[in-house]
Amino acid sequence: xxxxxxxxxLNKKVLLISFLIxxxxxxxxxxxxxxxxxxxxxxxxxxxxxxxxxxxxxxFAFILSGKFTDEKRTYGxxxxxxxxxxxxxxxxxxxxxxIFYEAVExxxxxxxxxxxxxxxxxxxxxxxxxxxxxxxxxxxxTKENLNIRGAFLHVLxxxxxxxxxxxxAVLIMIFSWTWTDxxxxxxxxxxVLRSGVIITKxxxxxxxxxxxxxxxxxxVISEIESEEKIESLHDVHLxxxxxxxxxxxxxxxxxxxxxxxxxxELLKRIEEKLHELGINHITIQIETANHNxxxxxxxxxx
Numbered sequence: 001x002x003x004x005x006x007x008x009x010l011n012k013k014v015l016l017i018s019f020l021i022x023x024x025x026x027x028x029x030x031x032x033x034x035x036x037x038x039x040x041x042x043x044x045x046x047x048x049x050x051x052x053x054x055x056x057x058x059x060f061a062f063i064l065s066g067k068f069t070d071e072k073r074t075y076g077x078x079x080x081x082x083x084x085x086x087x088x089x090x091x092x093x094x095x096x097x098x099i100f101y102e103a104v105e106x107x108x109x110x111x112x113x114x115x116x117x118x119x120x121x122x123x124x125x126x127x128x129x130x131x132x133x134x135x136x137x138x139x140x141x142t143k144e145n146l147n148i149r150g151a152f153l154h155v156l157x158x159x160x161x162x163x164x165x166x167x168x169a170v171l172i173m174i175f176s177w178t179w180t181d182x183x184x185x186x187x188x189x190x191x192v193l194r195s196g197v198i199i200t201k202x203x204x205x206x207x208x209x210x211x212x213x214x215x216x217x218x219x220v221i222s223e224i225e226s227e228e229k230i231e232s233l234h235d236v237h238l239x240x241x242x243x244x245x246x247x248x249x250x251x252x253x254x255x256x257x258x259x260x261x262x263x264x265e266l267l268k269r270i271e272e273k274l275h276e277l278g279i280n281h282i283t284i285q286i287e288t289a290n291h292n293x294x295x296x297x298x299x300x301x302x
Contacts, residue, residue, distance in 0.1 A: 010141075011145060014136055014139045015148070018132045018136055018151070019052065022128070022132055022155070023055075025048065026049050030049065051154045054087075054091055054092075054151050057088060058084050058147050058148065061080040078242035079242060081146065081243060085147045085150040085202070085203045086203035091196075092157070092199065093193065093200065096192035097189075099186075099189040103182040110179055115169045119166060119170065125162040125165070126159065129155055129158050129162055132155050133152070133159055146243040148243075165184055168180040206243075209240075211238045212238070216277075223270075224274075227270065231253040232252075233252055233253070234297055235249070235250060235294075236250040237298075248279045250285070251291070253289060254266075
């Protein structure tokens with residue numbers, strides 16, 4: 001099993017390689033888009049430029065998040081990964097809006113397009129995106145890590161953008177349907193919009209410290225309350241610090257007055273149960289029945 005440190009190093013390496021590949025080809029595609037006058041290609045190039053930026057942000061966030069904790073940053077800089085994912089999500093939304101606007105303008109006034117150049121550059125762009133997507137999917141944590149997933153969705157959307165540009169070029173060459181260039185741009189815009197909404201929504205979910213979607217809080221509570229010495233729980237909190245790092249705190253009321261040894265063993269059993277459910281940081285405040293706090297399960301702050 002790969003430990004967190006090795007995962008972090010591997011994710012950082014994947015982002016660096018992906019950034020260098022995408023950034024190198026972005027310049028080629030932008031120049032090609034201007035020379036061929038293709039919106040499908042220019043929108044693809046614009047998206048690749050945002051890909052380069054997003055990969056750079058994601059890489060920078062990984063470098064910062066790897067710094068050690070101190071008295072000012074008790075959780076370290078791990079939230080930088082979520083902040084990077086949020087920025088990438090918003091970038092995707094902005095890019096989709098720009099592409100859609102340009103596509104509508106071109107539907108009104110279709111320009112002349114150098115389709116052969118558009119086709120060649122689009123095919124190379126597709127191959128570049130397939131290579132980067134394969135590297136990220138094979139070696140990066142695209143399922144659990146939101147920062148990596150945000151960057152991966154940028155690349156994946158760009159891959160479909162290349163397919164759209166190729167399809168448009170072929171249709172223009174065969175049928176002279178110049179409008180397909182703008183339609184391909186709209187399709188890319190919708191794909192980019194979808195990715196942007198997903199990443200922005202997931203990032204905000206973590207930034208607002210809501211309970212993680214992949215952990216059943218009811219099950220967490222029932223696991224703790226199943227312990228014979230636990231009377232009840234209150235002031236329960238479950239949130240995500242960064243991708244794959246979840247924290248849980250609560251006040252636990254004990255039955256009777258167990259000894260310190262019994263209480264320590266109880267806490268150890270509970271921690272083991274919660275670790276199995278995917279919770280990394282656990283803090284439980286032990287109380288007796290005559291505690292001075294509210295008995296409500298969730299804390300009501302004013």
